[in-house]
Amino acid sequence: MKDVKCECGHVNPHGTVLCEACGKILVEEENEKQLLDMRYEGSARRSQIYQKTVVDKVWNFFSSVKVGVWLIIITLIASILGTILPQKMYINLPPEVYYEKEYGWFGKLYYQLGFHDLYGSWWYLLLIAMIGISLVICSLDRVVPLYKALKAQRVTRHEGFLKRQRVFGASHNVDQRDIETVKQHLIQKHYKVREENGDLLAEKGRFSRWGPYVNHVGLIIFLFGAMLRFIPGMYVNENLWVREGETALVPETGEKFYVHNNKFILEHYDKEKNKTFEKALDRAGNVVKNYQSNVVLYQRSGEKIPGEKPKLEKVKEYKIRVNHPLEFEGYSIYQSSFRSEMDSMTFALINKKTEKSFGELTINLRTPKEKYDLGNGYSVKILNYFPDFEFAENGEPSTKSRVPNNPAFIFRMTAPDKPKGETSFVAIRQTIEPFGNNTYKMAFKRIGTTNVSGFTVRKDSSIWVIIFGGILFMIGVIQGAYWNHRRIWVQNKNGDVWIAAHTNKNWYGLKREIEKVLEDTKLKMPEDQLQREQKDKEGV
Amino acid sequence: MVELSGNLLFIAFILYLVATLFFGGSIKQKKDLNDTKTTNKWGKIAVFLTIIGFISQLGYFIIRWIVAGHAPVSNMFEFTTFFGMALVGAFIVIYFIYRTTLLGLFTMPVAILVIAYASMFPRDISPLIPSLQSYWLYIHVTTAAIGEAILAISFAAGLIYLVKAIDQTKSTKKTFWLEFVMFCLVTVIGFVVVSSVFAGMGYHEKFNWVDKSGNQAQIEYTMPALTGPHEGKLLTKDGFKPWAEMPAFINAKKLNTVIWSVAAGIVLYGLIRLIIRKRIGSMLKPLVKNIKLDFVDEISYRSVLIGFPVFTLGALIFAMIWAQVAWSRFWGWDPKEVWALITWLFYAAFMHLRLSKGWHGEKSAWLAVIGFAIIMFNLVAVNLVIAGLHSYAGS
Ligand code: HEM
Numbered sequence: 001m002k003d004v005k006c007e008c009g010h011v012n013p014h015g016t017v018l019c020e021a022c023g024k025i026l027v028e029e030e031n032e033k034q035l036l037d038m039r040y041e042g043s044a045r046r047s048q049i050y051q052k053t054v055v056d057k058v059w060n061f062f063s064s065v066k067v068g069v070w071l072i073i074i075t076l077i078a079s080i081l082g083t084i085l086p087q088k089m090y091i092n093l094p095p096e097v098y099y100e101k102e103y104g105w106f107g108k109l110y111y112q113l114g115f116h117d118l119y120g121s122w123w124y125l126l127l128i129a130m131i132g133i134s135l136v137i138c139s140l141d142r143v144v145p146l147y148k149a150l151k152a153q154r155v156t157r158h159e160g161f162l163k164r165q166r167v168f169g170a171s172h173n174v175d176q177r178d179i180e181t182v183k184q185h186l187i188q189k190h191y192k193v194r195e196e197n198g199d200l201l202a203e204k205g206r207f208s209r210w211g212p213y214v215n216h217v218g219l220i221i222f223l224f225g226a227m228l229r230f231i232p233g234m235y236v237n238e239n240l241w242v243r244e245g246e247t248a249l250v251p252e253t254g255e256k257f258y259v260h261n262n263k264f265i266l267e268h269y270d271k272e273k274n275k276t277f278e279k280a281l282d283r284a285g286n287v288v289k290n291y292q293s294n295v296v297l298y299q300r301s302g303e304k305i306p307g308e309k310p311k312l313e314k315v316k317e318y319k320i321r322v323n324h325p326l327e328f329e330g331y332s333i334y335q336s337s338f339r340s341e342m343d344s345m346t347f348a349l350i351n352k353k354t355e356k357s358f359g360e361l362t363i364n365l366r367t368p369k370e371k372y373d374l375g376n377g378y379s380v381k382i383l384n385y386f387p388d389f390e391f392a393e394n395g396e397p398s399t400k401s402r403v404p405n406n407p408a409f410i411f412r413m414t415a416p417d418k419p420k421g422e423t424s425f426v427a428i429r430q431t432i433e434p435f436g437n438n439t440y441k442m443a444f445k446r447i448g449t450t451n452v453s454g455f456t457v458r459k460d461s462s463i464w465v466i467i468f469g470g471i472l473f474m475i476g477v478i479q480g481a482y483w484n485h486r487r488i489w490v491q492n493k494n495g496d497v498w499i500a501a502h503t504n505k506n507w508y509g510l511k512r513e514i515e516k517v518l519e520d521t522k523l524k525m526p527e528d529q530l531q532r533e534q535k536d537k538e539g540v
Numbered sequence: 541m542v543e544l545s546g547n548l549l550f551i552a553f554i555l556y557l558v559a560t561l562f563f564g565g566s567i568k569q570k571k572d573l574n575d576t577k578t579t580n581k582w583g584k585i586a587v588f589l590t591i592i593g594f595i596s597q598l599g600y601f602i603i604r605w606i607v608a609g610h611a612p613v614s615n616m617f618e619f620t621t622f623f624g625m626a627l628v629g630a631f632i633v634i635y636f637i638y639r640t641t642l643l644g645l646f647t648m649p650v651a652i653l654v655i656a657y658a659s660m661f662p663r664d665i666s667p668l669i670p671s672l673q674s675y676w677l678y679i680h681v682t683t684a685a686i687g688e689a690i691l692a693i694s695f696a697a698g699l700i701y702l703v704k705a706i707d708q709t710k711s712t713k714k715t716f717w718l719e720f721v722m723f724c725l726v727t728v729i730g731f732v733v734v735s736s737v738f739a740g741m742g743y744h745e746k747f748n749w750v751d752k753s754g755n756q757a758q759i760e761y762t763m764p765a766l767t768g769p770h771e772g773k774l775l776t777k778d779g780f781k782p783w784a785e786m787p788a789f790i791n792a793k794k795l796n797t798v799i800w801s802v803a804a805g806i807v808l809y810g811l812i813r814l815i816i817r818k819r820i821g822s823m824l825k826p827l828v829k830n831i832k833l834d835f836v837d838e839i840s841y842r843s844v845l846i847g848f849p850v851f852t853l854g855a856l857i858f859a860m861i862w863a864q865v866a867w868s869r870f871w872g873w874d875p876k877e878v879w880a881l882i883t884w885l886f887y888a889a890f891m892h893l894r895l896s897k898g899w900h901g902e903k904s905a906w907l908a909v910i911g912f913a914i915i916m917f918n919l920v921a922v923n924l925v926i927a928g929l930h931s932y933a934g935s
Contacts, residue, residue, distance in 0.1 A: 039896070065896040069889050076885040083875040083922070090874075102752065102789055119873045237869075269667045276542075276607060280666035287667050322670035323866050334868040456868045466870070470857050477852060481845040505845070505895075508638075508838040531834055 010152065013145075015049040018042030020152040023161030035529060036164040038502055041153075043145035062134045063141040071134055075127045082118035085110050132223045135216045143213050150206060155196035157489055157500075165489075165500035167511065169526030174497040178521035182490055185517040191488070200490040209504065211480020215473045222469030228462035236331070236459035243341065243452045247298070247312075250457055253331065258298040258312055264338055264451035265292040291335050292321045293453040297328060320455070330459050337454035342404050344448035347426075349378060349413060352441045358415070360445060365404035377416040380442070384410040389427050397425070413440045486510055488517070499526045542665065545603035548596045549621065549655075555593030556628065556652050562586035563644040567827050583641040590644065591632060597625045608665045611678035615666050616923060619681065620658030623919065626682075626689035627651040630843075634693050638839055642831055646696040653728045660735040676862035683854025684880070688915050690847030691887065697840035698908030700828050704836070705902050708822035715819060721909060722820040726812065727805030731797070734804045738763045745779035747772040752788045759793060763800050767792045837901055840908050841894065848887050855880040879918040886914055 004012045010021035017027050018041060025031050036042070047063040050056040061067055085107065091098045095116045099107030114121050162168060176198075183200060186193050191202035229235035236252040242261040250257040267290040271281045281287060298312035318326045325332040346362045359374035365387065373379045384397075389408035392398040397408060408427035414420075418439060425432040426442050486503045503510040511528060518525055566583035579587070601622065604612040612618040631647040699721070706714045745761050749769035759769055768774075768782025769792040786792035816823050859880065860870035871877065890907045893899040899907070 065892055069892050069897070072885050072889045072892070076882050076889070079878050079882050079885070082873065083878050087873055089872070119878075274667065276609075276665050277667040280662075280664040283662065283664065284666070288669055289667065291670050323674040325865070325868065332868065336868065458868050463864075463870075470860075474849065474853060474857065477849045481849055506838060506842060508835060528834075531832075 008154070008158070010154075013044045015044030016042065017044075018149075018161065019158070020149045021154045022156065022158045023153070024158035025160050025164075031160065034164065035166055036161065038165075040142055040146050041149035043149040045141050045145050047141050059137055059141070062130075062137040065138065068131070068134045068138060071127060071131045075124075075131065078118065078124055078127065081115055085116070087119065088117045091116075128223065132220060135220055139213050139216045143210075146209065150209065153201075155194045155201040155489075156199045156491060157201075159493055159498075162489060162491065162493070162498050162500040165502055166507065166530050167501040167514070167526050167528055168499070169524050170493075170496045170498045171522070171524040172496050174523065175521075178523055179490060179497065181521050182517055182523065185519070186488065189513060189517065191486075198492050200488075202488045202490070203486070205483045205485045208479055208483035209485045211476050211478075211483075213476070214479060215476025218469050218471070218473030218476050220469070221472060222466055225462045225465030225469055228465060229460070234461045236457060238457045239336075240333070240455040240457050241339075241452050242293075242295075242455065243343070244450050250331070250333070252457065252459065255304060255310075256300055257315075257328070257331070258300065258310070259326075259333065259455075260296040260298060261453050262294040262296065264453045265290065265294070266338065266451075267292075290321060291338065292319055293335055293338075293455070294319050295326065295333075295453075297326065320453075325458075330461065332458045334456040334458065335453065336456040339452050339454065340449045341452050342407070342447050343450040345407060346445040346448070347380075347442040348445055349374060349380060349415075350441055350443045352439060357443075362448070363409075365407055377414075379414045381412040381414070381421070382409055383412050383423070386427075409442075411442050413438075413442065415440055484509075486513070488514065497523065499523065501526065541603060541607050545600045545607065546663070548600040548603065552593040552597035552600065552625075553652065553655055555589050555596065556648055556655070559586045559589035559593060560645065560648040560652065562589060563641050563648060564827075566641040567645060567830075579639060579641060586641060586644055587632075587635060590628060590648065594625065594628050594632060597621075597628070601625065604665070610668055610673070611682065612665075613678060613681040613685070614668055614672060615661070617658050617661040617663050619685065620661070620919065621655055622682065623685045623689060624651045624655035624658060626686045627654060627692055630686070630689040630693050630847075631696075634690075634839065634843060634846075637842070638835075640831070640835070640839070642700060642828065642836075643693070643696060643839065645827065646700055647693060650692065650696060650725075653725060653732075656732045657728055660732060671866045674862060674866055676858060676865060680854060680858035680862045683850060683858055685854070687847050687849075687851030687854045688883075688919075690843055690850060691915060692912055694840040694843035694847065694908040695912030697836045697843060698905035698912075700831065701833060701836045701840065701902065701905040702909070703821055703824045704828040704831065705833060705905070706821065708819060708825060715821060717906075718821045719819050723805065723809050726809045726820075727801055730804030730806075730808050731801035733808070734763065734800045735797075745774065745776040747774055749773070750788065761793055761796065763796060765792070765796055766799050767796045769793070833901065837904060840905060841900075844887060844890060844908070844911075848891065851887070852884060856884060876918065876922050879914070879922050883911070883914050883918060886911055 002014055004014060004016060004026055006012060006019035006022060006024050006026065008019060008022040008024065010019055012020055012026065017030055018024070018036065019026055020041070020043065025036075030036065030042075045063070047060045051060060085099065085103060088095055093101070095111055099111040099116060101107075103110070110116060118124055179198070179200070183193055183195075183202075186200070186202040189204075191204045193200055193202045238251040240248060240251060240259075242248040242259060244261055244264055247258050247260040249255060250259055266288065269277055269281055269287045269289045271278050274281075277287075294317070296317050297315040299315050300310045301313045302311050304310065315328065320326045320333060320335045322335050325334040327333075342365060344362050344364050346360055348357045348360045350357045358376070358378045361372040361374065361380060363369070363372075363382070368382055368385055371379060371381045386397055386399040386408040387402055387404040387406075388400040389397060389406045390400050397410075406428060408425070411424050411426060412421040413424065422438040422440055423433070423435055424438055424440075424442060425434060426444075428444075431441065484503055484505050486501070488501045489499065491498050491500075499514070501510055501514060507528065507530075515525060562582050563586040566580055566586055601612060604618075613622050627647065628651050631644060631651070635641075635643060702714075702718050706712075706718055708715060739762065743762055743764065745765060747759050747761070747765070747769050749757055749759055749772040751757050751770070758775075759772075764780035765772075765774075765782045766780075766784070768785045770786060770788040772782065772785060772792070774781060782792075786795065812820065859877065863872060863877075864870040890904075890911060893907070894904055
C-alpha cells in the first residue's frame with residue numbers, strides 16, 4: 001500500500017481523502033461534490049483500506065455504524081418482547097405451569113419460545129456481546145486516524161477545502177486591520193487562534209471530539225464489569241434465613257462471619273398517628289412502614305476446629321432495614337423478606353371422658369425432648385416425630401423435610417392406671433389410635449411461632465469496575481454533547497479574504513458566533529451553503 | 541397546607557393556559573421568528589406568565605414535600621405533575637438559548653395536557669413503603685423526569701418541523717401519521733373530559749367478580765362499564781350493564797377507561813374536523829410560516845443532546861444505585877427498567893443515525909416523535925398496564 005504525498009509536502013497514509021495537513025482533496029470523486037464530507041476529517045480508516053481477508057471482513061462488519069445501529073435496534077425490539085409478560089424471576093409458580101395457566105395459549109407459546117427468561121437467553125447475551133465488539137472495533141477503527149488528522153492540520157488550507165465547507169464566504173477589498181479585530185474577537189470567545197503568514201485558524205472544543213470514544217470505552221468497561229461476575233468468587237448472592245434468637249453462619253465468607261438475629265420488626269402505618277396519610281390509607285388498607293431485623297454480627301476468633309463450637313467475637317450491632325443493608329468487608333446483608341414459622345406446640349394430657357387435664361407440655365419443634373414428666377405418675381414420651389408429615393407411598397408416616405411445616409407425633413402416654421402406656425398418633429387436626437380405644441388423649445392447646453428474617457447476602461467485587469465504567473460513560477457523553485468542536489478559517493486567497501467554518505454540531509450556534517466575531521468589521525458574513533440548497537428546495 | 545399546595549398547582553395550570561394564548565399572539569405579531577433579539581411584547585408576557593406559573597408549581601411541590609415528609613414523586617399524580625413541571629422548566633431553559641416563542645406555543649399545550657392528565661388520578665398524599673424510603677429514589681425519579689422533559693422538547697420542536705415541512709395539499713402517509721399524533725393528543729383531552737364528567741356526576745357502580753386465582757372480589761367503576769370484569773355481577777341498582785365480559789387476566793376497569801377515552805377522543809377530533817374543515821396539521825401550518833426549518837431542526841437535536849446525558853444519569857445510573865441499595869441488585873429486568881433501557885437505546889440509535897447516516901430534518905423530526913411516544917408509553921402504559929415493582933399501587 002502506497003502512501004500519498006500531497007502537493008503541500010505532507011505524506012498521508014493510503015486511503016486518505018483530505019490531506020491531513022492542508023485539506024486538499026486527494027480523491028477524484030470528492031472533487032465533484034459541492035460540500036465535503038468532514039466526518040473523521042477524511043482520514044484513512046482501516047475498514048476502508050483493507051477489505052480482503054476474513055479478518056478484514058469481520059473488522060469491516062463491526063466497524064460499520066450501520067451494523068451498530070441495527071444491533072441497537074434489534075436489542076431494543078428484543079427487550080420489548082420481554083416486557084409483554086412477567087419474566088421468570090417475578091412469578092411464583094414453576095414457569096411450565098404459570099404461563100399457560102395465567103395467559104392460555106399465548107402464555108404457553110411465550111414460554112415455549114423461551115421469552116420467560118429472555119434477558120438470560122443466549123441470543124440476548126449474544127446481542128449485547130456483539131454491541132460490545134462493535135463498540136471496540138468501531139472506536140479503534142476511527143480514533144487513531146482522527147487523532148492524527150486533527151493533530152496534523154495546518155493553518156493554511158487548500159482552496160478546494162475552504163470552498164466546500166458548509167459555511168463559506170469571500171470578502172473583497174479587506175482592510176487588514178479588520179482581520180486583527182476578528183482575531184481579538186475570536187480570542188475573547190475562547191478560541192485558540194493560530195496564525196501563519198496572515199492566515200488564521202481559530203479552533204475550540206476539540207476535546208469534545210473524543211467524547212464518543214470516551215463514552216464507548218466507559219460502556220465497554222461497564223459490560224466487561226458485568227461479565228466479571230461469571231467468574232467464581234467475584235460475585236456472591238445467597239439467601240439466608242435466620243430465626244429470632246438464633247445465630248447463623250454467613251455463607252461464602254469462609255466460615256468467618258456469623259449473624260445473630262435478635263428480633264424481627266414489622267411496622268404498619270397508623271392512621272391515627274399519621275393524619276396526612278389518612279385518606280390514602282383508607283383507600284389502600286394496611287401499608288407497611290418498616291421491615292427491620294436487629295442483628296449482631298460476629299466474627300470467628302481462632303482456628304476452626306472440626307466438631308467444636310466456634311468462638312465468636314462481636315463485631316457490631318446493626319438494625320438491618322430495607323434501604324439500609326449491613327455492610328462489612330465487601331459483604332452486604334439486605335433485609336429481603338420474612339416469614340413466621342411454627343416453633344412450638346402445646347398439648348394437655350386429658351382424660352377423654354371427663355376432660356380432666358393432668359398437666360400441659362410444650363414441645364419445641366426443632367429440638368423436642370424425648371420424655372415429658374407431668375408429675376403424679378403422668379408422663380408422655382415421644383416415640384416418633386415427623387416435622388413435615390406426609391404419608392409415604394407405602395402408607396407409612398414419614399416426613400418431607402426437617403422444617404416443622406406440618407408436625408406430627410407418635411406419643412406414648414403413661415398414667416398411674418395405664419402403666420404400660422397408650423399409643424396415639426397426633427397430627428394437626430387428626431388423632432389416630434392405632435391400638436384401639438384409649439382412655440387418655442393429647443389435646444391440642446396452641447402453637448407458638450417465631451419470626452424468621454430473610455436476608456440476601458451479597459458481595460460484588462465487580463461493582464467497582466461497573467461504577468468506573470458508568471462514570472466514564474457519563475463523562476464521555478457530557479463531553480461530546482455539551483461542547484462542540486468549532487473551527488473558523490480566515491485566509492487570504494487571491495487578494496480576497498475567505499472565511500470558512502466547520503462544526504461537528506450546532507451550526508446555528510456557530511453562525512451566531514461568527515456574526516458576533518465579525519461585528520465592527522466590513523467582512524461579509526459567510527453563507528450556510530447547505531441552507532442555500534435547502535431554500536432552493538423549499539422555494540422560500 | 542395541603543389545600544394551599546393544591547391551589548398553587550391550580551394557579552400554575554391557569555397561568556400556563558393563559559401563557560399559551562399569549563404565545564399564540566406573539567406568533568401573529570412577529571415577522572421573523574428566527575431573529576433572536578426581538579421578542580415582542582406578547583412574547584415577553586407569555587414567557588413572564590410561564591415563569592410565574594413555574595414558580596407557583598414549584599411552590600406546590602415544596603409545600604407538598606414538607607407536608608408529606610417525602611418528595612412528592614411517589615404516585616401517578618405526583619410523578620406526572622412533576623413531569624409537567626419539568627417540561628415547563630426545560631422549555632424555559634431552551635427558550636433562553638434560542639429565544640423562540642413558537643416553541644412555547646407547542647410545548648405549553650403538551651405540559652398542560654400532562655398536568656390535566658395527572659389530575660385525574662387520586663391526589664391523596666400516600667405513605668411510602670420501605671423500599672421507597674430512600675433519598676436515592678427522589679434523586680433518581682426527579683432526574684429521570686427532567687431528562688425525559690428535555691427530550692420531550694425535541695418532540696415539540698420536531699412537531700413544528702413536521703407541521704411546516706409536510707405538504708398538506710394532498711393526503712399522504714405523512715399527513716396521516718401527523719394527524720395520528722394530533723389525534724393522540726386530542727385523546728388525552730378525551731380522557732380528561734370523560735373522567736371529569738363522570739367524577740362530577742359522582743358516577744359509581746360496583747361488581748362482584750372472580751379474579752385470576754379464583755377468589756371472589758369487589759370492584760368499583762367510576763365510569764359506566766362497557767367492559768365488565770370476569771364473571772362480574774352488578775351490585776348497583778340501575779348500574780350500567782356491561783356490553784362484554786373480560787377474561788380474568790385483563791384489567792377490565794382500566795380497559796373500560798381506555799375505551800371511554802378513545803371514544804371521547806374520536807368524538808372531539810370529529811368535532812374539530814367538522815369545525816375547521818381541514819386537518820389539524822393544516823390548521824397549524826400558518827403559525828409556523830415564519831420559522832426556518834434548520835433552526836427548529838437544531839433545537840430538536842440540541843434538546844436530545846442536552847437531555848440524553850440527564851436521562852442516562854437519572855433513569856439508568858441513579859436508578860441502578862437506588863436498586864443496589866434497596867433491592868440488593870442494580871438491575872432486575874423489571875418492565876419499567878427495561879423500558880428506560882429501551883428509551884435510552886432508542887435515543888442512542890437516534891444520535892448515531894443523525895451523526896453518521898445524516899438523518900437530519902424530517903427523518904430526525906419523526907424520530908423525535910417516536911422517542912416521545914416511547915417515553916409516554918413508559919409513563920402511562922407501563923405504570924398502569926404492565927405491573928411491576930414500580931407500578932404505583934392502587935393509583
Ligand atoms: C448502546 C450503545 C451505544 C451508545 C449509548 C452510544 C453512544 C454514543 C454517543 C452518545 C455518541 C455521540 C453522538 C452525538 O454526539 O450525536 C456516539 C457516537 C458514535 N458512536 Fe456510539 N454508542 C453506542 C454504540 C455504538 C456502536 C455499537 C457503534 C459501532 C458501530 C458506535 C459507533 C459510534 C460512532 C462511529 C460515533 C461517532 C463518533 C464520532 O463522530 O467521532 N456506537 N455514540
